[in-house]
Amino acid sequence: MITRDTDAFLRFAHGSAPDFGPATARAAFLVSPDGFARADESARDNxxxxxxxxxxxxxxxxxxxxxxxxLSRCLPTICFAGDPATPDAVFPNNVFATAHPDAAGGGAGRVIIGRMRHPVRRREAIRDDIRGFFTDVLGYRLHDLSGQLHPCELTGSLVIDRARGLGFCGLSERCDEAGARLMHDAFGLRATLMFDLAPGEYHANVVLSVLAGRALLVCPDGFADPATADAIASLYVPHTVRLSAAERAAFAGNAIALGDTVWMSTRAGQALVSPQHERLQAAGFRIETVALDTIEAAGGSLRCCVGEIY
Structure with missing residues (x-):
């Protein structure tokens, strides 16, 4: 199922067991910010x-x-070299993603390559070293969306509950409905809810994070219709953490769970008020932070920097 009908999605989602695949990644990959600079194309809608x-x-x-x-203290983490010709490559999760073998239809895992809106980011998708690592070294099957016309910026636009096979896709200039459908199929998801982001928001993963399939960070003001945020939040009660505009602006929504640890930037962690920390702890998580103030100048934070390997 892929739909804009929130009620239909909720009816389906409430019956989805957490047996779709591992809730969190088994490894991670990064791309170094070599030649870190402002990408004026990306700045148009960020x-x-x-x-x-x-x-x-x-x-x-x-x-x-x-x-x-x-991250290396938490799980195996590799880092690819950056390239001054791709100044946004420090955020590889928009371009490269993986699906667990079971979720991908059995057999080998799947590496998915997205279609970026801006030409400066499309250069990232043609890197032979990253493609070859997944296909030749790990033996993953390639699902390449980079050559078609519809923007679909992977786990920037699409937040995934990996445990239940549910997708939450925020539509903006970075992902249209056709792109959402392509990603739904590529990840082999059970159901995906499409919704419009608030004007000015570019990626769902800045305003929404599913944490290991059992908790949720959500910023209602990042949705065109806050009722959609409420509906998604209902799936994760009592472990729903609603973030304020100030917490969103500090990138508290751009977090990721790896195992039983929620990772976010130092600025995000400092902005998170005490009751929010307590809610995450009640869900069985500890919080780790990393200073990323300079990298955040590029319009993303910790979650954007982390490519997941399932």
Whole structure:
């Protein structure tokens, strides 16, 4: 099922058991911010991106190494080299994603390559080293969406409950309905709910995060219709964390669960008020933070930096 009908989606989703696949990734990959700079094309529809003076390449590299070290203590984490010709490549989850073998229809796992809206980001999709790592080294099947016309920026636009096989796809300039359908099929999901993001929002994963299939971070003001946020939140009661506009602006919604740890940037963690910390702890999570102030100038945060390997 893929639909805009919230009620129909909820009826289906409430009956979906957490047996679709692993709730969190078994490994992660990063792309180094070599040549870190402002991508003016991306800035056209990313309200979170700072002006050029905020981009400090040396500081970004230092922060990124800290992220790599931190995640490596949690799960196997590899890092690919960056390229000054692809200044947004520090956010690889928009371009590359994977599906677990069972979710992908059995057999080998699947690597999915998205179609980016802006040409500067389409350059990332043609990297032979990242493609070859998944297909030749890991033996994953390739599902390449990069050559078709509909924008579908993978797990930037599509937030996935991997345990239950449910997708939540925020539509914007970065993903249209046709792109959402292509991603729904590529990930082999049971059901996907499509909804419009609020004006100015570019990716669902800034305003929504499903944490290991058992908790939710949600920013209602990031949805065109806040009732959609309420509907999604109902699936994760009592472990639903509603974020304020200030918490959203600090990227508290751009978090990821890896095992029983919720990872977010230091700025996001500091913005998260005490009751929110307590709700996450009640859901069985601990919170880890990494300083990413400079990288956040590029309009994304920790979750955007992490490519998941299922």
């Amino acid at each position: 309200i979170y991106m700072a002006d050029a003076p905020a981009f400090d390449p040396a500081c970004a590299l230092d922060e990124h190494r800290g992220l790599h070290r931190a």
